[in-house]
Amino acid sequence: MGQEHHSIDWQAAQWVERMSRPVLDSAAAADFDRWILRDPRHVESYARLSALWQSGGLEVALGDEAVPLSPSNDDELEPEPATPWPRRSWLRVVPAVAACCLIVALGMAGQGLLVKESTFSTGHGQTRIVALQDGSTVRMDAETRISVRITPWSREVTLERGEAFFDVAHERLRHFAVDTGGARISVLGTAFDVDRIDGDTRVIQVYRGLVSVDAGAGRQWRLPAGSGLELSGERVRSLTRVEDRAPDWTEGWLEANEMPVSQLVHKLNRVSRHRVELADPALGDLLVTGRFRTNDAQSMLDAIAAIHDLDWRDAGDRYILKRPS
Incomplete structure (x- = not known):
């Protein structure tokens, strides 16, 4: 049993190191989710070692016997042979273990209490x-x-x-x-x-x-x-020029900085009562710089037409941007 716990601790230590990296690809994140949800002991071990990592107490707890962690491409993160950590070292991590008691309790109660999933749409x-x-x-x-x-x-x-x-x-x-x-x-x-x-x-x-x-x-x-x-x-x-505290669309504006017309039209079509269409798909590659109200499609089309010598017409249920006849 002791060897099994050490194996879990070693896997958890490798995951703590991987999850602390600035960039983690989606495949690794999915592998981590599968590993930690497989066994409540994985949750307990990861929480305990994460607390040590976060507090900077890992080196103190392990002293000179710390083993460097290396990245692994093994989905299951099988343990590598390592010298067991001394019992006296673990006596120093009691506060970290106590801090993780709630997570451990939730893990033992069931995986459903740990994972909260929701979907939102507009x-x-x-x-x-x-x-x-x-x-x-x-x-x-x-x-x-x-x-x-x-x-x-x-x-x-x-x-x-x-x-x-x-x-x-x-x-x-x-x-x-x-x-x-x-x-x-x-x-x-x-x-x-x-x-x-x-x-x-x-x-x-x-x-x-x-x-x-x-x-x-x-x-x-x-x-x-x-x-x-x-x-x-x-x-x-x-x-460049991302200067405000929040994007302009949150205030009802659309800020274009060398933005392709196709992107402008796509954004406009999310809110406009009349859908905007391009008579020629090549018009979508034209670039536009300016600031426009998202609730005023006609003014935006007037501006695009003026910048690139284009025209647009009202087709009843939609607006069509086109080259002059």
Whole structure:
């Protein structure tokens, strides 16, 4: 039995190290969820070692006999041979164990008490503010859907469609991650906006703090406040002039900084009573800079038409942007 507990502790120690990294891909996060939910003892061990890691007491507890942790590609994180930690070392971690008693009790009571999952959505022209369990808030734009999964060891949001502004409560232990289906954003505590425009395009803008973005295939970025990134397939574009405390759409404005017309139209169609269509798809590649009211589609179309010498017409139930006849 003692060897089995040591095996679990070793697996938990490896997971603590992996989960503390600035960037964690979605596959590793899924592996972690499967591991920790497999056995209540995994929850207890991870909580205990996480408390040590967070408090800086790991080196004190282990002294000179600490074993460096190394990353592993093994989904199950099988234990490696290691010298058992001395009994006297564990006597020093009693406060950390006590601090985790509530999590342990919940783990023994059942997995359902540990994991809280919710889904939120907005319709056409609607916005919504969602307060999460951890103190974070999510402001959702129109036609947006998110899935939220909060556990004692992780904070995960999936942006299934639309745009959302995240004001994340700072926690040293639990990262806050947003999965957009093509990129994963990880933070500890910050404010940032994510727009899932279509199947290929995601726009990330940082208003406070620092975020890590992982688009897979080794493509990773660290974005400080005031910067942003547009990912569209293999194309990457850096964004600047992210200067306000929150995106303009939260106040009913649309700020365009060299934004393609296709993106402008996509955003407008989330709130406009009349759908906007492009007579020629090539018009979507034209770039626009300006600030527009989201509830005034005609003024926005007038501005786009003036900038690029275009025209638009009212087709009754929709507006059509086109080249002059």
